[in-house]
Every structure is written in C-alpha cells, then in structure tokens.
Amino acid sequence: MRKMKRRTIIRTEEIFFRVIMFIxxxxxAATLFLIIFSIFYKGLPSLSWDMVSQTPKGGFYFGKxxxxxxxxxxxxxxxxxxxxxxxVIGLPLALFMNIHLLSKTKWVNAIRFCLDLLWGIPSIVYGxxxxxxxxxxxxxxxxxxxxxxxxxxILPIMVRAMDEVIKTIPIGLVEASYSLGSTKSETAYRIFxxxxxxxxxxxxxxxxxxxxxxxxxxxxxxGYTDHMPTSLLQPTATLPLxxxxxxxxxxxxxxxxxxxxxxxxxxxxxxxxxxxRIFARKFYxxxxx
Amino acid sequence: xWIALVLVIILPFLIGIGxxxxxxxxxxxxxxxxxxxxxxxxxxxGKFGFFPFIVSSLWVTILSLLIAGPICLLTAIHLTxxxxxxxxxIMHPVIDILAGIPSVIYGVWxxxxxxxxxxxxxxxxxxxxxxxxxxLAGGIVLAVMIIPFVLNILIEVFRTVPIELTEASLSVxxxxxxxxxxxxxxxxxxxxxxxxxxxxxxxxxxxxAVLMVVGNVAKIPRGVFEPGYPLPALIANNYGEMxxxxxxxxxxxxxxxxxxIVVLIFNLASRVxxxxxxxxx
Numbered sequence: 088m089r090k091m092k093r094r095t096i097i098r099t100e101e102i103f104f105r106v107i108m109f110i111x112x113x114x115x116a117a118t119l120f121l122i123i124f125s126i127f128y129k130g131l132p133s134l135s136w137d138m139v140s141q142t143p144k145g146g147f148y149f150g151k152x153x154x155x156x157x158x159x160x161x162x163x164x165x166x167x168x169x170x171x172x173x174x175v176i177g178l179p180l181a182l183f184m185n186i187h188l189l190s191k192t193k194w195v196n197a198i199r200f201c202l203d204l205l206w207g208i209p210s211i212v213y214g215x216x217x218x219x220x221x222x223x224x225x226x227x228x229x230x231x232x233x234x235x236x237x238x239x240x241i242l243p244i245m246v247r248a249m250d251e252v253i254k255t256i257p258i259g260l261v262e263a264s265y266s267l268g269s270t271k272s273e274t275a276y277r278i279f280x281x282x283x284x285x286x287x288x289x290x291x292x293x294x295x296x297x298x299x300x301x302x303x304x305x306x307x308x309x310g311y312t313d314h315m316p317t318s319l320l321q322p323t324a325t326l327p328l329x330x331x332x333x334x335x336x337x338x339x340x341x342x343x344x345x346x347x348x349x350x351x352x353x354x355x356x357x358x359x360x361x362x363x364r365i366f367a368r369k370f371y372x373x374x375x376x
Numbered sequence: 377x378w379i380a381l382v383l384v385i386i387l388p389f390l391i392g393i394g395x396x397x398x399x400x401x402x403x404x405x406x407x408x409x410x411x412x413x414x415x416x417x418x419x420x421x422g423k424f425g426f427f428p429f430i431v432s433s434l435w436v437t438i439l440s441l442l443i444a445g446p447i448c449l450l451t452a453i454h455l456t457x458x459x460x461x462x463x464x465x466i467m468h469p470v471i472d473i474l475a476g477i478p479s480v481i482y483g484v485w486x487x488x489x490x491x492x493x494x495x496x497x498x499x500x501x502x503x504x505x506x507x508x509x510x511x512l513a514g515g516i517v518l519a520v521m522i523i524p525f526v527l528n529i530l531i532e533v534f535r536t537v538p539i540e541l542t543e544a545s546l547s548v549x550x551x552x553x554x555x556x557x558x559x560x561x562x563x564x565x566x567x568x569x570x571x572x573x574x575x576x577x578x579x580x581x582x583x584x585a586v587l588m589v590v591g592n593v594a595k596i597p598r599g600v601f602e603p604g605y606p607l608p609a610l611i612a613n614n615y616g617e618m619x620x621x622x623x624x625x626x627x628x629x630x631x632x633x634x635x636x637i638v639v640l641i642f643n644l645a646s647r648v649x650x651x652x653x654x655x656x657x
Contacts, residue, residue, distance in 0.1 A: 101553035108454035111447045112463060115527070116470045118520055122477065122485045129488060180380040200647060201385050207574065207643040208391065208636060209581020211608045215632035216391045218615075219398050239387065246384070293476075300478025303583035303608070307615050327480040331584060334484065349484045353477070360473050 123353060130350025133343040155348050157315050158329035164230060165309065165325055166298035169237035173245045173294055176238075178287070181249035182275040185256075199250065205243035211303040213240045218307040228310030230323040236308045237298050245294040252286030253279055285369040292363040296356055302327035326352050392636060399630035402623055424627040426634070428596045432511065432604030433580060435597055436590065439515030440579045444523050445572055452530035457556060475524035483588030486517040491589055494601070504601050509591035512600040517589050518579040526575040533567030533650075534560060566649050573646035577639045583608035607631050 184195050217236030226232050256279055264274045280287070302325070310322030311332065326348060333345035402424065455467055495508030537560050545555040561568070591603025592613060611628050 097551055097554065101551060104450075104553060105454075105458060108450040108458065109463075111450040112454050112459070112467060114447060115451055115474070115523060116466055118523075119470050119474050121489065122481070122520075125485055125488050126481065176380045176383070180384065183381065196651075198381065198384065200651075201388065203647055204388055204640065204643050205384070207577055207639055208388070209578075209583065209608060209639060211581060211583040211611055212391065212395070212632050212636045212639070215611060215629060216394050219394045219629065223394075242384070296476045296478075300476075300480070302478070302480045303612055306584075306612055327478055327584065330480050330484060331588070334487065334588070346484065346488075349481055353481055356476050356478065356481075357473065360469075360476050364469065364472075 123357075126346065126349050126353050129343075130346040130348075130353075133340075133347040134350055135347075155324075155326070155329050155344070155351075157312070158324040158326045158348070159351065160315060161230070161309075161323040162299050162326040165233050165237060165305065165323060166295050168230070168234040169241060169298050170245075170291060170295045172234060172238040173242045174291060177242055177245040177249060178280075181246050181253055182279055184246075184250060185253045186261075186271055186275050186279065199247070202243040202247050202250075206247065209303070210240055210301050211306075213237075214304040214307040217304065221308060227320070228308060228322045229320045230309060230318075231320060233305045233309030233323065233325075236304050237301065240301065240304050241294040241297050244297055245290050248290035248293055249283075249287055252283045252290065256282055285366040288366045289363045292359050292366070296359045300327060300352065300356060302331060326355075388640070392633070392640075395629050395633040395636060399626050399633050401626035402630055405623070424623070426607070426631065428594050429605055429607045429610050429631070431596050432590070433606040433608075435511045435600070435604055436514040436518055436586060436606055437576055437580045439511065439600065440518035440522060441572060441576055443515060443519035444526060444575060447519075448523055448526040448530055448571075448575075449568065452527055452534055453556060453560070456531055456534040457552070457560075471524045471527055474520075475528070479521065479582060479585040480588075482517050482521050483585035486513055486585060486589035490516050499601055502601070504599075506601040507591070507603075509589060509603055510601050511590065511597050511604045514586045514590035514604065514606070515600070517585050518582055521582060521585060522575040522579050525578055526571050529571040529574060530568065533564045533571060536567075537563045566652070570646035570649040573642050573649070577642035577646075580642070581608055581635055581639050583612050587612055607635055611635075 184198055213236055217232060217239070220235070221228070221232045260278060260282070261274060264278045269277065305325050306328065309325055309328075311324050311328055312322045330345050330348045330352065333341050333348065336342065451467075455464065459467070490513045491508035493508075494510060494513055495506055498512070499506045499508070541559050541563060542555055545559045546552070550558070586606055587609040590606060590609060592605045592609055593603040594605050594610075595602075597604040611631050614624070614628060
C-alpha cells in the first residue's frame with residue numbers, strides 16, 4: 088500500500104515537471120513571436136517607399152518628409168567593412184589554430200579561452216575603448232573608427248564560430264593531404280577551407296548580423312549624421328542608432344518611423360538567419376565524417 | 377597569422393590598460409572607495425559617486441537572472457531529455473533567432489509591450505503607481521535577451537552528461553525524472569552555475585535595451601517599480617557631454633573599466649569552472 092502511494096507521488100512529480108518544462112519552452116517560443124509580431128504590427132503601417140529611399144530632409148525629426156536611407160546604407164557599409172576586416176584577420180587565425188598548432192593543445196585551448204573572454208566583454212566597453220583609441224590617434228567620430236571598433240567586437244565571435252566548424256574536419260583527411268605531399272598552407276586553403284565553406288559563410292553571416300545590430304559600440308565611434316556616407320573619415324548614421332534617436336523624440340510620427348525602422352532591421356536579421364540556416368544545412372550534407 | 381594571434385591574446389589586456397590610463401586622472405583626485413560608494417552624482421560640480429548606478433545594475437542583473445534562470449533550466453532539460461522532434465524543430469530556430477535579434481530591437485519591444493504592461497497591469501496588482509519605466513522592465517527585457525545565451529550553454533552542459541550514468545541509474549530502477557533530478561542535475565551542477573554566471577555578466581554589460589526601458593534616474597532604487605540607472609546606460613547617455621570636462625570623461629572611462637573588470641571576473645570564474653568539470657569527466 089505504502090509502496091503504491093510512493094509510486095504515485097513519484098509519477099505525479101514527473102508529470103508536474105514535464106508540464107511546466109513544456110510550458111517554459113513554449114513561453115520562450117511565444118516571446119519570440121510576440122517580439123516579431125509587435126514590431127511588425129507597429130512598424131509595417133508606417134513603412135513606406137520614402138522611408139527606404141530618401142535621406143532625412145529638413146524637419147525630419149519633427150515628423151516631416153524624409154527617410155532613413157542614410158542609416159541603412161551606413162549600417163551596411165559599417166557591417167560589411169568590419170565583417171571583411173574580421174574575415175581577413177580571423178580566417179587565417181582559425182585555420183592556423185587548427186593546423187599549425189594541432190599538436191600544441193595547450194596553446195589552442197589558451198587561445199580559445201582568450202577568445203571566449205573577449206566574447207564576453209560588453210559592447211559598450213569596446214565602444215569606450217574604441218573611443219580612447221580614436222582620441223589617441225587623433226581621429227574624429229567616423230566610419231573608419233566605427234569599423235575598427237566593430238571589427239574588434241566581432242572578431243572573437245567569428246573566429247570561434249569558424250573554429251567550431253574547422254574542428255570537425257577528421258584527422259584522416261589531413262593525413263591524406265600531407266601524404267600526397269602538400270604543404271601546411273596548401274592543406275589549409277585547399278582542404279580545410281573547401282570542406283568548410285558553407286560553415287564559414289554561416290560564421291560570416293553571424294558576425295554580420297552582430298555588426299549590423301550593435302548600437303553601444305558605434306555610439307561613441309561612428310557618430311551620427313543626416314547625410315549619406317561618402318568617405319571613411321566622415322561620421323555615419325547606423326540603423327540601431329537611427330531607431331534609438333527617433334524613438335526618443337516625443338512626436339508620434341517620428342516614433343512611428345522608429346518602429347518602421349525597427350521592422351526593417353528585424354527583416355534584415357531574419358533574412359540573415361534564414362540564409363545562414365540554408366548554408367548550415369549544406370555544410371552538414373557535404374561533410375566528410 | 378602571428379600578428380592576429382598576438383592581437384587576440386593581448387587585446388583584453390590592451391582594453392584594460394587603455395581604459396585604466398584614461399581613468400587614472402580621476403583616481404588621482406578621489407579615492408576609488410569614495411567613488412564606488414558615494415551616492416552624490418553631480419558631474420558639473422565634480423562629484424562622481426557611482427553607488428546609485430552600481431545598485432541599479434545589481435538590481436536589473438539579478439532580477440533578469442531570477443526570471444531567466446528557472447525558465448532556461450527547465451527548457452534545457454525539456455529539450456535534451458523529453459522533447460519530441462517537432463518541438464526541437466521549432467525551438468532550435470527560435471533560439472537562434474532570439475540570439476540574433478539586436479539589443480535595440482529588444483529595447484523597442486520593451487517600450488512597446490513591457491512598459492505599458494507594467495504600468496497598466498502589473499503595478500496595480502501591487503497597489504503602486506509607476507510610469508512603467510522601471511527596474512522591473514529592465515529585468516524582464518534583459519531576461520529575454522540572455523535566455524538564448526544561457527539556454528545554449530545549458531543544452532551543451534546537459535548533453536555532456538555521460539550516457540553510462542543514465543543507464544546505470546535507470547537499470548537500478550530509478551524513474552526518468554529521478555535520474556534527471558539525482559544524476560543529471562547533480563552531474564551538471566558546476567556547468568549550470570557557470571552558465572548562470574555567464575548570463576549574469578552578459579546582462580551586466582547590456583546597454584541600449586536597458587537604457588530604453590529602465591527610466592534613467594540617478595537615485596538609489598528602493599523597489600522593482602522604481603526607475604534605475606545602470607552603469608552601461610550611464611556611459612552611453614553621457615558620451616556627448618563628457619568631452620567638455622576632463623574629469624567627467626575620466627569618470628565615465630572608470631565606469632567602463634569597472635564594468636570590464638566585473639565582467640572579466642565573472643567570465644573567468646565561469647570558464648574555469650567549465651574547464652575544470654570537463655577535465656574531471
């Protein structure tokens with residue numbers, strides 16, 4: 088009798104926890120849909136062609152004509168430039184870690200540890216650091232300063248993401264490559280790189296998404312302007328800051344435009360996410376195990 | 377390659393040194409102790425007390441972990457142990473997209489949904505009045521932001537519990553839930569703690585989203601419905617004015633330095649914990 092009772096208690100406990108575990112998963116999924124829904128619900132009605140095709144005109148911040156083309160283009164320049172720079176530094180580093188340092192596990196782990204630490208540093212600290220660098224070198228707030236800061240910010244993310252992919256290459260493939268007489272660099276770029284191209288593209292897209300969405304690091308360094316960016320040394324508008332500044336203006340039309348800008352940013356992020364999903368699937372299909 | 381390598385290794389130190397050099401100016405004038413624990417914030421008359429900001433930061437950070445922690449833990453167990461295929465198929469993209477949404481979007485969402493929710497529905501429940509721009513709003517928005525981050529680490533942690541342990545536990549007659557409760561959670565405990573530690577440091581440094589919903593009043597908050605003013609928000613909000621006063625500039629750089637040190641310590645401790653437990657396995 089007592090055993091039976093104990094058993095029912097155990098079963099009820101399990102069922103209880105299964106239910107709340109399921110509920111908590113669903114809360115997370117529902118939150119995401121709520122976020123996307125509320126942004127699109129508020130943003131789409133104010134979205135117009137003028138928004139994405141014009142720069143702010145006079146009186147834009149009082150609800151007059153204009154759009155946020157400058158911020159969209161600025162963000163794309165910034166994210167594109169910094170992703171490119173991070174790729175140039177990051178790809179060799181990721182390959183180097185996995186080929187030349189293959190036998191020095193301690194070193195590789197130390198580097199991974201450093202990268203993880205860097206990943207944890209908040210973007211506002213990168214912003215402040217970029218700002219001190221900028222002052223030190225006598226630069227003004229400019230696209231260039233922004234690109235450098237954001238590069239530092241996304242470098243650890245990119246290298247770690249690539250590292251995770253490159254790590255999966257089986258040692259047999261490396262040995263086969265060496266036994267055919269290829270050098271380390273040839274192995275790196277002909278074997279590792281080819282095998283992992285979709286994975287690397289995913290890493291690039293991930294970093295691009297980070298770069299385009301971050302506001303705190305560009306606040307100090309890139310500045311803000313209503314003009315289209317034409318040179319690396321000019322201040323440049325970025326989408327997150329455009330949203331932020333428009334939302335802090337206490338005029339309804341301007342705030343609605345902030346929601347519309349937010350909808351554009353969410354759209355870009357969703358696009359990146361879908362693209363990287365497609366590439367990731369390709370990677371797993373072609374992978375040699 | 378060596379240059380890139382060296383850059384990555386010395387970059388944390390470089391950032392620390394850079395910020396420290398900038399903040400030395402104010403440290404010469406006022407002692408660190410006084411700066412951290414005085415609550416006078418009057419930059420124009422040269423009084424820089426960080427205490428209200430530190431307290432606000434602690435409030436939102438701990439609150440966000442209190443909300444996100446249990447949800448993440450339950451979901452991680454659910455996804456690694458029980459979930460059907462269709463749940464996994466939904467949840468993986470959901471976590472990825474949540475992780476990719478920029479913080480400014482979370483901020484917009486916070487002002488659109490969370491802030492009115494608090495002022496219209498939650499605050500009346502406790503018989504208080506608030507504009508909604510409060511510590512609680514900051515905590516909720518931060519919680520949503522760190523959920524994908526903490527969840528990913530937790531899933532990883534639960535996956536590394538060796539299958540033999542599970543088999544042994546099941547074979548001596550424990551039910552599945554008992555196995556999870558007594559074996560998995562105990563085995564993964566250091567991992568869980570470090571995941572929470574990493575989540576804490578992430579929400580400690582989050583800027584724009586918090587800035588948009590937390591109210592930004594430089595006063596020590598006395599409850600979750602009062603507005604607060606966390607450290608990152610302080611730095612971001614004053615970047616324009618600070619240039620005119622060297623001490624002000626230096627004070628904000630000190631704030632960034634403090635932020636860096638706290639985050640680094642949390643990260644270091646959590647990572648070391650993870651590495652340790654992995655070695656023992």
